[in-house]
Amino acid sequence: MTSRLVIAEEPSAGPKKVTELANNLEAELARLIVGQKELLRDTVIALISGGHILLEGVPGLGKTMLVRSLGQALDLTFSRIQFTPDLMPADIVGTNIIREDSGRREFDYQPGPIFAGLVLADEVNRATPKTQSALLEAMQERTVTVGTETRALPVPFFVLATQNPIELEGTYPLPEAQLDRFFFKALVPFPSETELLEIARRTTGNALPELHVIGDADAIVAAQRVAREVPIAEHVLRYAARLVTATHPNRTELDSVRRYVRYGASPRGLQTLVLAGKVRALLEGRYNVAFDDLTAVAHPALRHRVFLQFEAEADAITTDQIIDEILEHAKKESPGS
């Protein structure tokens, strides 16, 4: 943490400042993370939206590196929790311990690792549901209650949870209701050959690039406020609602949705679409939400909120394919098409 940019010192940042902050952050992260532009964009959007992100990818793709880099670039307190089956809720949220002082015993609260601006919940599906719930409740409420006392988590509070789509043995898949609490679910793809070569070049030398601090907590909070001010036109909002409605099998005319989808996205899905769309608009240098913004964030916003039937699994249909069809269908119905 050696250098700071001016942006972080302007809490009342305007939209242009937010755009600059986001672009700089992306650029800074890209110095360390090879490729994964979409992942970086999704992460930044989730951060400025004030949501949490679930990263899914096989081990070794740089998920942990991404979170750590983010912590460095934003000058936020960072903690990492490795989820294991024997991890207890108190290991996350902290616990009261008995402290003896001058012959007097009293409970003293020891905060858990969740008290950080940036929390990496690594392999979140390996912990028991009880422990998962402790984390997810904290994510939702942004407070922690231990004993009778409720303590607020730092602002901003940003959780990046990871899970491994393979090695499912001995894991506890996150229930639907808890998945819904993640703002985005981003897939971490395997890098291309060119990217692999670049990774090899960057990480096998003596020195790793050192990241600059792009912003701080205040800058992030200010950006979050600004993002919510981005206007969205009524017909664009209706388009977002149509997208969400179309994920419900009993409310759509799409055969694939009616056949393969068990449950559609919740109203949180719509909130996520709109908020993420606003942030993306800012990142694109615009002051309004466009159809393209909603289309671009539809996959990470909806893919963990659409639950498929067994038949879909049998036919190797993924939620991304379903969302693609919904987007294609909605595009035909938009004006001017």
Place this chain on the structure above:
Amino acid sequence: MTSLESVVRALRGSDARSSALSYLVHAALGVAIWFGTLQVAARVVPVERRIQLAALGVPVVLAAVAIAWIARRPRPDVLIQVADVRLGLKERLSTAWERRAANGVMDDLLRQDALQHALRDRLVRAFPIRISRREAVGVVIVAAAALALAVLPNPMDRLLAQAQADRASQAKAASTIHDVQKKIAAATKTAPVDSKVQKILSDTAKQIQDAKDPLQALEAISPAEQQLRQLSDPQTPARTSTTQNLAGALSTTNAGKAASVALSSSPSQGAQAVRNLAAQLPSLSPEERVQLAKALAGAAQSAKDPAMAASLQRASDALSSGDLAAASAALNDLAGQLDSLQDQQNNDQQIASAINGLEAARQALAEQADRDAAGSNPATAGSGASPAAGASPAGGNGNGNANGNGNGNDSGSGYGNGGSGGTGSSGSGSGTGTAAKPSEKLYVPGQPVPGQQENDPTPLGPGQDVPLTPYTQVIQSYQQAALDATNQSLIPGSERDLVREYFARLGE
């Protein structure tokens, strides 16, 4: 471009131009479809005034399209949304337009950004002027088909011409009847039945005009003639005959010569002369009275009218007995009967005029009905094979009834110009009372001869090309038909006697 309003105005103009062309093509397609449909319909059912109808469709289609064009002009927000998508403005314009009055943190920036991007793009590109190729091809194909249908011969044209001719003939027939009505109304001698005759003629003219074709119109004439005939007094011929006999009888007397002349002139003059004679009775010599009584007695004996016979007999008896007052009274009664006869003759004249008018109308309608029948079934018409052909009394002889009173046969008369066979269907012609010219078609009574079947071909005589019927088989029926025809009050009794005598001589 200074404001969002000016952007909207520019977009609206651009859209109006673009959609106007599109709607013009719609209109062209609509007109072509209208023409085509009309042409197809005109080949299925007769459509009169096709050109006017087709021309009428053009402004209707244009008006409908213009209304649709105006009614379907998009609202500004829709216009801007479409422009956003087509110009790739990422919903900048539509969001800015929606929030044009808002004062949020970013609204000013949003409006500036939207206007900058609108400036960069040519707004007309959002609504380019172009014609749908598919629609243009459709217009050409439909127009070509409609044109081809219009140019190719239409079988319905003949039916249309026939319908027009039918209407013309019906109008002509009605006009003929109206002329007769006017003539009757303008006659110097008024008859008691004038109003009834006028009503019958008016009703008939209306029925003829309302009839769907001449054949149906013809059906209105015979009942009208029947009604007119019923207005005539059946005793008129008997009285006329008695009057003539009286005139003949009085001509042989000195005192009754003047009355004889007057009676021969007209019943009304005769009535006046008889009154004068009654007044002169006292001044007559006894010889003259005897002579007059004998003449009156003779006339009474040959009188066919009972009332007149009684008056004549009373006058004769009174004179013979020297009762001049009673004789004068009887002669005055006779004068009153002669006045009545004058009225009846006036009636008959009006009735005869009306019937003549109806017959003229019948002639016009029958000719058109024949033309229609020939047009609709040329094979039948060409064969000339109606049931009465060759078997009717007047078949091929051209000797029509020349009395001019319309005394044709009402029912089923044939087409009597000498057909070659007797196997046709029932004829639809009607009898006419006009004198026949040698080359004119003649309508004559068409009942089959008693004992002869309609489909029973009559054998041809050697070397002859017309069917012959033995004389003895037909004379009775011909006689009956002729007497039936003459048994009308319109025909004087002397004329009827001539007919009776003719057939009596033939029977001998």
